[in-house]
Amino acid sequence: MKKNLLLAGLLTTFSLVAKSQVGINTSNPQGIFNIDGLKNNPTTGVPTAVQATDDLVVTPNGNLGLGLIAPGTTLDVNGAITNRETALAVAGNAVTIPANVSQVQLTGAATATVTITAPVPPNAGQRIIVYNNTTGGFGAALGGVTIPNGKALEYVYSNSGWRSTDGGSVGATPVNLYTADGTLTGNRTVTQGANTLTFTGTQINAFSVDGSTLSVDAANDRVGLGTTTPDTKLTISTPDNSFGVNHTNGIVNLKTFIGGGVASLGTTTANDLRFITNNTQKMTVTSGGNVGVGTVTPTNKLVVTGANAQPSALGTASTNATFRVDGNTNHALDFGTYTNSPFGSYISSQNKTSTTGLPLVLNPVGGNVGVGTNAPDNSALLDLTATNRGFLLPRVSLTSMTDGTTVPSPAKGLMVYNSNTALTPYGEGLYVNSGTSGAPSWDKLSPQKSDFILSAVVFAAASAPVDQAATGNPPAPAVIDNINIGLSTTVTVPPNSTAKILMTYNVPMGTYPAGATSGNTNVAGYFGIRFLKDGVEAPEGSRKYAIPYANSGSHMMSVTGNFTETVVNNGSSPLNIVYTLNGYMENTETAVRFNMWASSGDNFNWGKGSLTGTVFAKPN
Numbered sequence: 056m057k058k059n060l061l062l063a064g065l066l067t068t069f070s071l072v073a074k075s076q077v078g079i080n081t082s083n084p085q086g087i088f089n090i091d092g093l094k095n096n097p098t099t100g101v102p103t104a105v106q107a108t109d110d111l112v113v114t115p116n117g118n119l120g121l122g123l124i125a126p127g128t129t130l131d132v133n134g135a136i137t138n139r140e141t142a143l144a145v146a147g148n149a150v151t152i153p154a155n156v157s158q159v160q161l162t163g164a165a166t167a168t169v170t171i172t173a174p175v176p177p178n179a180g181q182r183i184i185v186y187n188n189t190t191g192g193f194g195a196a197l198g199g200v201t202i203p204n205g206k207a208l209e210y211v212y213s214n215s216g217w218r219s220t221d222g223g224s225v226g227a228t229p230v231n232l233y234t235a236d237g238t239l240t241g242n243r244t245v246t247q248g249a250n251t252l253t254f255t256g257t258q259i260n261a262f263s264v265d266g267s268t269l270s271v272d273a274a275n276d277r278v279g280l281g282t283t284t285p286d287t288k289l290t291i292s293t294p295d296n297s298f299g300v301n302h303t304n305g306i307v308n309l310k311t312f313i314g315g316g317v318a319s320l321g322t323t324t325a326n327d328l329r330f331i332t333n334n335t336q337k338m339t340v341t342s343g344g345n346v347g348v349g350t351v352t353p354t355n356k357l358v359v360t361g362a363n364a365q366p367s368a369l370g371t372a373s374t375n376a377t378f379r380v381d382g383n384t385n386h387a388l389d390f391g392t393y394t395n396s397p398f399g400s401y402i403s404s405q406n407k408t409s410t411t412g413l414p415l416v417l418n419p420v421g422g423n424v425g426v427g428t429n430a431p432d433n434s435a436l437l438d439l440t441a442t443n444r445g446f447l448l449p450r451v452s453l454t455s456m457t458d459g460t461t462v463p464s465p466a467k468g469l470m471v472y473n474s475n476t477a478l479t480p481y482g483e484g485l486y487v488n489s490g491t492s493g494a495p496s497w498d499k500l501s502p503q504k505s506d507f508i509l510s511a512v513v514f515a516a517a518s519a520p521v522d523q524a525a526t527g528n529p530p531a532p533a534v535i536d537n538i539n540i541g542l543s544t545t546v547t548v549p550p551n552s553t554a555k556i557l558m559t560y561n562v563p564m565g566t567y568p569a570g571a572t573s574g575n576t577n578v579a580g581y582f583g584i585r586f587l588k589d590g591v592e593a594p595e596g597s598r599k600y601a602i603p604y605a606n607s608g609s610h611m612m613s614v615t616g617n618f619t620e621t622v623v624n625n626g627s628s629p630l631n632i633v634y635t636l637n638g639y640m641e642n643t644e645t646a647v648r649f650n651m652w653a654s655s656g657d658n659f660n661w662g663k664g665s666l667t668g669t670v671f672a673k674p675n
Contacts, residue, residue: 075087076088076089077089078090078091079091080092080093080094080096081094081096082098083096083097083098083099083100083102085101085102085107085110085112085124085125086112086113086114086115086120086124087113087114087115088111088112088113089110089111089112089113089124090110090111091109091110092109092110092111093106093109095109096110101124102124104123107122107123107124107133108122108123108133108134109122110122110123110124112124112125112126114126117129118130118131119131120132120133121133121134122134138157138158138184139156139157139158140158140159140160140186141153141156141158141159141160142159142160142162143159143160143161143162144161144162144163145161145162145163145164145165145169145189145195146163148165148166148167148168148169148170148193149169149170149171149172150169150170150171150172150195151171151172151173152171152172152173152174152183152185153174154174154176156183157182157183157184158183158184158185158186159183159184159185159186160186160188161185161186161187161188161189161195162188162189163189163190164189164190164191165189165190165191165193165195165204166191166193167193168193168194168195168196168201169187169189169193169194169195169196170195170196171185171195171196171197173197173198173210173217175212176212179212179213179214180211180212180213181211181212182209182210182211182212182220183209183210183212183217184207184208184209184210185197185202185207185208185209185210186202186206186207187202187203187204187205187206187207188205189204191204192204197210197217198210198216198217198218198219200218200219208220254271255273256271256273256274257273257274258273258274259272259273259274259275259283259284260272260283260284261273261274263283266283267279267281267282267283267292268280268281270282270283270284270285272284272285276288277289277290278290279291279292280292281293281294286323287323321340322342324342325342326342327339327340327341327342327351328340329351336351337349339351339352339353341353344356345357345358346358347359347360348360349361359377359378359390360377361376361377361378361391361392362377362394363391363392363393363394363398364376364377364391364392364393364394365393365394365395366389366391366401366403366405367389367403367405368410369405369406369409369410369411369412370406370407370408370409370410371405371407372407372408374387374389374391374405375391376389376390376391376403376405377390377391377392378390378391379405384407384408385406385407385408385409386404386405386406386407386413387405387407388402388403388404388405388415389401389402389403389404389405390402391403402415403415423435423436423437423438424436424437424438425437425438425440426438426439426440427439427440427441428440447472448470448471448472448485449471449472450471450472450473450474451471451472451473451474452473452474452475453471453473453475453478453486453497454475454478455478455479456478456479456496456497456498457490457494457495457496457497458495458497459492459493459494459495462495464492464493465488465492465495466488466492467488467489467490467491467492468487468488468489469487469488470485470486470487470488471485471486472484472485472486473485473486473497473499481499484499484500485499485500486498486499486500487500506673507553507555507671507672507673508671508672508673509669509670509671510549510554510670510671510672511546511547511668511669511670512667512668512669512670513544513545513546513667513668513670514544514665514666514667514668515542515543515544515665515666515667516542516663516664516665516666517540517541517542517562517649517650517651517663517664517665518541518654519541519650519651519654520648520649520650520651520652520653520654521538521539521540521541521638521648521649521650522646522647522648522649523535523538523638523640523646523647523648523649524646525580525643525644525645525646525647526580526640526641526642526643533641533642533643534639534640534641534642535638535639535640535641536585536637536639536640537585537637538637538638538639538640538649539637539638540562540636540637540638540649540650540664541650542560542562542635542636542650542664542665542666543633543634543635543636543666544633544634544666544668545631545632545633545634546558546631546632546634546668546670547629547630547631547632547670548622548624548629548630548631548632548670548672549624549629549672550624550626550627550628550629550630551624551625551626551627551674551675552624552672552673552674552675553621553622553623553624553672553673553675554621554622554623554624554670554671554672555619555620555621555670555671555672556618556619556620556621556622556632556668556669556670557617557618557619557668557669557670558586558596558617558618558619558634558666558667558668559615559616559617559618559666559667559669560584560586560614560615560616560617560636560664560665560666560667561613561614561615561662561664561665562584562613562614562615562636562638562649562650562664562665563611563612563613563614563649563650563651563652563661563662563663563664564582564611564612564613564614564638564647564648564649564650565610565611565612565647565648565661566610566611566643566645566646566647566648580601580640580641580642580643580644580645581599581600581601581639581640581641581642581643582599582600582614582638582639582640582641582643582647583597583598583599583600583614583639584597584598584614584616584636584637584638584639585597585636585637585638585639586598586616586618586634586635586636587634587635587636587637588618588632588633588634589632589633590633590635593618595618596616596617596618597616597639598614598615598616599639599641600612600614611652611661613662618634623675624675625675634666634668636664636666649664650663650664651663651664
């Protein structure tokens, strides 16, 4: 019974036809050997492509087909082919692929490029796929071709070596964009459409065109034109001293918007920054921080260079000045240099629309002003300092002492120099308005030419007594009139002036000691003062007194006198006059003492000799 069942099953499974074909699960084999996996082939005719997807067919020419009934090659597969993967852990940056595997995955940690060793297959043409899944970011090399980390590469064994399927050879890196340089054989176009093209990198010169023509610094997020080492977001380096933006007509705008920051334009080395119009340099900022307009070599923080020119006339909108601070429509502040002798410079408050002059105000909110000094005195609003110059007031010609026309509405306290010599009563000179702007009253400042004012007081005082011996007895006269008692002084008359001089003196003198002559107790004779001007006696100032007779003791008296004269000095230099007092003695029988009794201690009410001069002067 069992034999019958087995035979029936074999007959059902196998179909042997007269053509020497074998069919399994089909009575209609399509080749010399045909297996119908799903038993869905028709009993006659040709199976459909769908029915053939589960078939295995061997044709008479030896081709094997899987999933199809008419294989065109030795092995023709309609469907996916799976190579079972073998995981291999690297050790010491090396790994060996065992025999009889078709796909491996490299795992483990790598600290350098992994060296792969693969067996020699029994026949050429064997293939193997290697996936580099190691950690550390390093490649893995087989047959001289490196598999990048995270990538897979297929090899085929041919001509005694494992060769990558991208065309590489033993010991050589495959030629492609990622492994070798190359040359375009023609123009190429990349059509992106709505897709993006992104390059990433970490190197300084990560992407470049023709060396330094264009360089992308991916390490610092910078772009260089003409340089491979840009130091800013955009660095432009040129072989000459310029770079530019060329355009045809229109306007070129250089704009920046910095939210909460600043925008900078300048140089990063010790070189000047210059601005050019019409191909001519017009403004310069030097490496030292000086700014020049009209010059490329400014010597100070701001230098504006222009042409020398006279100030513009009032009512002129344009300016001849080198530098202008422009206000509203009718006024400006001009700075310039004169073109005419004596040259120099000017500052002008310019009225551009009218011939009316405008004020120029210094320190309008306070402070003082110095001319000729860098430290004006704090007590002075205006400090003029010079050793060979003076202050020249405005010169006007007043017509009267109440003139309110020559200087319209003069302020009280206004000072002018009147050049009108015929002004009554004082003529030319300095005048100040002591009245109001509506009712002026001009006063000439002293001195007035018709008034004498105190010019000087000179004084000389005796410092010691002066003794003179007796001159002899009468009747023979004996006179000494040039006794130097040390009293002299100098009076100075100013140039081009007239002086009234008053000289006064008081000189104590007397006989001493008492009883000058043996046997004669009477004291007699004369003494006095000779008054000299420049060494010549002026008799009107001299005095002589008789010594009164007396029987004993010394005799004292004070000789006083004065001298007055008027001296006219028409010269341009001061005139010095020396006034001197000399002692005088005649027929004295005893010594005489002048000036004082003693230089120290008691003077017995004698007092001390003195000479005083008082000088009053006025201009000629």
